[in-house]
Amino acid sequence: MKLFVCWVLTYVVCLAVVKKMWSGRYMRSHLSRSLYMNMLSHNQAPYWEGSHQLLNMDSLSSHFIEVPQFLWYLCDTEKLSDDLQTIFVQSYLDHGTQTFLNRSIEKSGWLSIQLYHSFMSSVFSMFMSRTSINGLLGRGSMFVFSPEQFQRLLKIGPDWKSHRLLDLGAGDGEVTKVMSPHFEEIYVTEMSQTMIWQLQKKKYRVLNIDEWQRTGFQYDVISCLNLLDRCHQPVTLLKEMRSVLEPTRGRVVLALVLPFHPYVENGGKWEKPAEVMDVNGTVWEEQVNSLAAVFQDAGFVVEAFTRLPYLCEGDMYNDYYVLDDAVFVLRPV
Secondary structure, eight states, X not given: OHHHHHHHHHHHHHHHHXXXXXXXXXXXXXXXXXXXXXXXXXXXXXXXXXXXXXXXXXXXXXXXHHSOGGGGGOOOGGXXXXXXXXXXXXXXXOHHHHHHHHHHHHHXXXXXXXXXXXXXXXXXXXXXXXXXXXXXXXXXXXXXXXXXXXXXXXXXXXXXXXXXXXXXXXXXXXXXXXXXXXXXXXXXXXXXXXXXXXXXXXXXXXXXXXXXXXXXXXXXXXXXESOXXXXXXXXXXXXXXXXXXXXXXXXXXXXXXXXXOOOEEETTEEEOOSSOOOOOOSSHHHHHHHHHHHHHHTTEEEEEEEEEEXXXXXXXXXXXXXXXXXXXXXXXX
């Protein structure tokens, strides 16, 4: 009897979640919309009489996605400081980026998988962070740069090799995979246990978040991608990276979402960081100018930088998600 009651409750919850996802105003892909409209035509639901509700369905794509893709890379160099104007690297939509977009669009159309992900996310969100849920389900992979964009930023060739890479906040390791062919040893850090499982499956050497500063060796490249605005002590983190970076050939590859909005995820809640980075300006270029001064205070000089889209795999509602990244190569002073 208890087993039957549990089954009924689970069934009801599933129906509620599916009903919420399948409400017309949440439909994203053409396949999902077609299936849903076909279902409505058989049921003749009176709620959908009239065109204004159907128009709402087509207007749900993220406003980021509606921005022409060439604007993802646009920089008004005249608004940059004199020093930064000469080191800006113009990027563009290349093959590696397009491959990620195509794969994300394809995965977002897998209806049964997206329904499963949505249901499981609803269940686990009661006691897990979104990052941990994504790691558990193996979804939501991020994309910062392609192999070619990484090489252009560092001014290296496809066959360039170095000794040791440290990727801070590596997530599921998909971005690490872009950099890894150039290094003999690859170290990563991550707070989410489910993401750590993903990193261990990829055979990366996982260090504790308070261990990488005290290993006794230095790193040739440290990547800190979209982490400074999500940690409690960003200024301290910059200085710690400087202290363990190889002093001559060492470089930091750092990405930061602009406009700058720092907050820290803590058990599903959002908190303000303990340290404040002094980032000023209203437009992308002005904030880049301000960041150059922040990096200088921490012992770095900007060697090169570019503007790139920070991409994330989509779901039933959007093919993919986009944020605006500034990606820097920092050299220790």
